[in-house]
Amino acid sequence: MPPIQAQEPLSAREEAQLVAQLLLGDEDAIRDVYRRFARPVYTLGMRLLGSSEAAEELTQDVFLMAWRKAARFDTARGRLSTWLMAIAHNLAVDRLRREHGVTRPHLVFVEELPEREADEGGGAGSIESVVQRDLARRAMESLSDAERGLLVLAYLRGMTAREIAEADGIPLGTVKTRLRTALIKLRRANMKEL
Amino acid sequence: MDCLATRDRLTEYAVSTLSSHDLGEVEAHLQWCAGCRKEARELREAAAMVGMSLPQSELPSELEQRVVRGVRSAAVRGHPSKGRTWVRRSLTILAAVIGILGMTTAGWLFARQQPLENQLRTSERQAKQFAERLNAFLTNLPVPSTQPHDVSRAVLITASGGPGGGGAVRVTSTHFEDIVLVTVGGLPQTGAPYRAWLAGVSGKRLYVGKLSNGDSVTEREFIDDLRLYRYVEVRDQKGRLVLKGAFNTTA
Numbered sequence: 504m505p506p507i508q509a510q511e512p513l514s515a516r517e518e519a520q521l522v523a524q525l526l527l528g529d530e531d532a533i534r535d536v537y538r539r540f541a542r543p544v545y546t547l548g549m550r551l552l553g554s555s556e557a558a559e560e561l562t563q564d565v566f567l568m569a570w571r572k573a574a575r576f577d578t579a580r581g582r583l584s585t586w587l588m589a590i591a592h593n594l595a596v597d598r599l600r601r602e603h604g605v606t607r608p609h610l611v612f613v614e615e616l617p618e619r620e621a622d623e624g625g626g627a628g629s630i631e632s633v634v635q636r637d638l639a640r641r642a643m644e645s646l647s648d649a650e651r652g653l654l655v656l657a658y659l660r661g662m663t664a665r666e667i668a669e670a671d672g673i674p675l676g677t678v679k680t681r682l683r684t685a686l687i688k689l690r691r692a693n694m695k696e697l
Numbered sequence: 698m699d700c701l702a703t704r705d706r707l708t709e710y711a712v713s714t715l716s717s718h719d720l721g722e723v724e725a726h727l728q729w730c731a732g733c734r735k736e737a738r739e740l741r742e743a744a745a746m747v748g749m750s751l752p753q754s755e756l757p758s759e760l761e762q763r764v765v766r767g768v769r770s771a772a773v774r775g776h777p778s779k780g781r782t783w784v785r786r787s788l789t790i791l792a793a794v795i796g797i798l799g800m801t802t803a804g805w806l807f808a809r810q811q812p813l814e815n816q817l818r819t820s821e822r823q824a825k826q827f828a829e830r831l832n833a834f835l836t837n838l839p840v841p842s843t844q845p846h847d848v849s850r851a852v853l854i855t856a857s858g859g860p861g862g863g864g865a866v867r868v869t870s871t872h873f874e875d876i877v878l879v880t881v882g883g884l885p886q887t888g889a890p891y892r893a894w895l896a897g898v899s900g901k902r903l904y905v906g907k908l909s910n911g912d913s914v915t916e917r918e919f920i921d922d923l924r925l926y927r928y929v930e931v932r933d934q935k936g937r938l939v940l941k942g943a944f945n946t947t948a
Contacts, residue, residue: 537764
């Protein structure tokens, strides 16, 4: 495989090559994937789990899981970044379920982190991270305030549709429809950017 | 759960707020419904954008080395057949597993727990079906078959002194989704349908599938790492525990 420039966003084909190398346990590939995508994974861990120790464990688990499931990655189905973030969110929620012994997660979104926030341009592999984040932010900006708020309540705070409905005094079906609409708009906005 | 009920839950599936019960039902449906699976994947990827839009934290400097060491270590341990990225559906893989083990697992488990003639007949029939699937699998395999990475078995014994028994096979692999098969025999029809679950040490449970009668088999692929789930439970239609067992044998 030709060397991939660590700072440049990858095409779908390059992502497939990189994941194929990851599956083989190739050290350069592991480092490349890490440098490109570890920051959003770690950030999500910090936000959902609330400590740097837990976020570090989550990051390690995500990359291990990505290696284990690398054979299932298909670029036709989505980008490597979203695949890794889906793994990360799932693992974080699983961890919260286990730790709290409940049938669904009770997330505590850490809004004010004691940890330092990195500058947009700082840190390893930051260009890829910044590009991905920029795409995500622009996709989020395509939503209304209400839609963004709904997604934050559900994805980052772990509130069920029923809880949101009760809190806001609106019908359950309406909440579900709005959440679904918001996700579909988000996906379309992101696809348009690619 | 049908497509309508599944799609009603897919949004919450995408943001991981479903209850364990609904999650199990939805994942069971997604195993066989390509349409719902596609929608679920798209919604989940969309949800991931929310996480990616967050202001990013700085990575600890030593974390990269720990991640690299962890993956490298796992790769060295777990890749006897590097580069073979074939993916097979659960039944054919399980058939291969059973063949590789050199035994008719389901039949053996049934026979161990249920030495009644009719149940042995069931065992033999299932063993034959597995053998046929194995042959089909080996015929179509592009590369020589290799032993899956981890195969564990569990014998299920009655939890309350009632009749019946069963067994389970768990396959974890880097090449395909983790798989579990649960088989039961001799359970009273009055308790049907039965449902099989995996349980972790922490108490987390994963729904495997429905057992329509007292002599049935169910199997399922999981994205989850099944090594975290050591126990198997079979519950009757009222949710009462009827069979239980633990994975403890690596083949």
